[in-house]
Amino acid sequence: MNFSSKLIENAVTEISRLPGIGKKTALRLTLHLLKQKAPVTSALTEALIKLRNEIRYCAICHNVADKEVCSICESTKRDKSLICVVEDLPDVLALENTNQYSGLYHVLGGVISPIQGIGPDEINIASLMQRILHPPSGTPVEEVILALPATMEGDTTSFFITRKLKDHGVGVSTIARGIPVGSELEYTDEITLGRSILSRIKYSAE
Amino acid sequence: MNFSSKLIENAVTEISRLPGIGKKTALRLTLHLLKQKAPVTSALTEALIKLRNEIRYCAICHNVADKEVCSICESTKRDKSLICVVEDLPDVLALENTNQYSGLYHVLGGVISPIQGIGPDEINIASLMQRILHPPSGTPVEEVILALPATMEGDTTSFFITRKLKDHGVGVSTIARGIPVGSELEYTDEITLGRSILSRIKYSAE
Numbered sequence: 001m002n003f004s005s006k007l008i009e010n011a012v013t014e015i016s017r018l019p020g021i022g023k024k025t026a027l028r029l030t031l032h033l034l035k036q037k038a039p040v041t042s043a044l045t046e047a048l049i050k051l052r053n054e055i056r057y058c059a060i061c062h063n064v065a066d067k068e069v070c071s072i073c074e075s076t077k078r079d080k081s082l083i084c085v086v087e088d089l090p091d092v093l094a095l096e097n098t099n100q101y102s103g104l105y106h107v108l109g110g111v112i113s114p115i116q117g118i119g120p121d122e123i124n125i126a127s128l129m130q131r132i133l134h135p136p137s138g139t140p141v142e143e144v145i146l147a148l149p150a151t152m153e154g155d156t157t158s159f160f161i162t163r164k165l166k167d168h169g170v171g172v173s174t175i176a177r178g179i180p181v182g183s184e185l186e187y188t189d190e191i192t193l194g195r196s197i198l199s200r201i202k203y204s205a206e
Numbered sequence: 207m208n209f210s211s212k213l214i215e216n217a218v219t220e221i222s223r224l225p226g227i228g229k230k231t232a233l234r235l236t237l238h239l240l241k242q243k244a245p246v247t248s249a250l251t252e253a254l255i256k257l258r259n260e261i262r263y264c265a266i267c268h269n270v271a272d273k274e275v276c277s278i279c280e281s282t283k284r285d286k287s288l289i290c291v292v293e294d295l296p297d298v299l300a301l302e303n304t305n306q307y308s309g310l311y312h313v314l315g316g317v318i319s320p321i322q323g324i325g326p327d328e329i330n331i332a333s334l335m336q337r338i339l340h341p342p343s344g345t346p347v348e349e350v351i352l353a354l355p356a357t358m359e360g361d362t363t364s365f366f367i368t369r370k371l372k373d374h375g376v377g378v379s380t381i382a383r384g385i386p387v388g389s390e391l392e393y394t395d396e397i398t399l400g401r402s403i404l405s406r407i408k409y410s411a412e
Contacts, residue, residue: 003299004277005270007257014253017246018235029224031295033254034261034270040223041258045251047220048239051213052247055240064211064240071210089237093209 062107079103080139086147111153143171268313268330285309286345292353317359349377
């Protein structure tokens with residue numbers, strides 16, 4: 001595209017580096033910002049600069065934090081005997097938004113993937129073992145919930161962690177795989193359907 | 207949504223103010239920026255800050271410019287006897303990208319819309335008349351091409367400008383409305399089809 005202004009060209013180039021945003025959308029966003037009053041742009045840029053400069057990662061669980069320890073690890077209302085292991089930050093947000101889980105988290109920052117050269121040492125497994133063996137809160141960890149992706153890499157990582165925890169008297173579980181609420185049986189893929197019938201849940205008679 | 211970090215929350219709020227970007231996309235973009243190295247974010251914020259602080263509008267045609275007069279008005283290669291009147295900046299970019307037009311532009315910054323309280327004085331019509339009566343380049347303007355939207359407001363504006371120019375010996379034309387290249391007759395709306403048959407183009411026998 002041919003822009004009559006270098007300033008617009010630069011802004012479009014930088015915005016279009018973001019995932020899922022092409023040149024046309026970038027141009028639309030740029031012209032939108034130009035139409036708005038200056039504080040709209042400065043609020044956006046300040047939030048991004050602050051985010052990038054001040055963000056820290058929790059020393060315990062590697063979740064994003066505004067200080068040394070994140071608000072979840074710090075909270076007195078959370079069940080510190082439960083640790084849910086996730087691949088990355090969005091997973092924590094997704095689980096938090098269910099309002100169904102009140103334990104702690106552990107963000108691995110990836111999953112074991114020999115093809116991509118990611119071994120157990122490249123992700124936060126050592127610090128997971130550390131906090132299970134020497135809980136920073138003093139409360140012993142009773143259960144580790146593996147909420148990793150249902151891929152070969154995710155399964156490998158789950159298996160690796162399960163084996164590591166074997167002799168430490170900690171329960172290990174994984175989140176249920178099954179048919180999403182609202183989905184229909186006939187449109188569910190075979191693997192999910194297969195898993196859902198294998199891990200069927202018994203109704204109690206009472 | 208419940209974010210464990212105020213910094214992420216602020217970034218998501220600001221990004222989701224952009225048109226067509228919801229909270230989920232904003233979160234994805236925020237986490238993407240966090241995953242990238244710091245210069246990716248600073249290049250983006252610097253481009254936006256520079257854009258907002260340094261952008262100027264051409265004193266002649268109101269197009270965006272990096273200096274007093276935009277590169278199109280300044281160019282010696284453009285036909286200064288032609289002025290194409292458009293509603294806003296994206297229209298200039300769209301026409302420039304056709305590589306078919308070599309005249310000048312005039313950006314109105316809107317169209318006459320009594321419902322929205324936009325009268326002829328709210329848009330750049332006075333400066334259009336000024337540059338037609340006293341051309342800054344010295345070359346007299348021979349033709350004004352109206353490239354305004356095919357809406358009631360666009361038509362009102364075209365009519366208003368045509369009437370204003372009546373006694374000044376300047377030709378007035380409008381861009382052709384018709385069936386887009388590659389479209390099929392049967393799927394074209396009636397108004398476009400009607401206009402395209404009324405403004406049919408004669409083939410010459412030679």
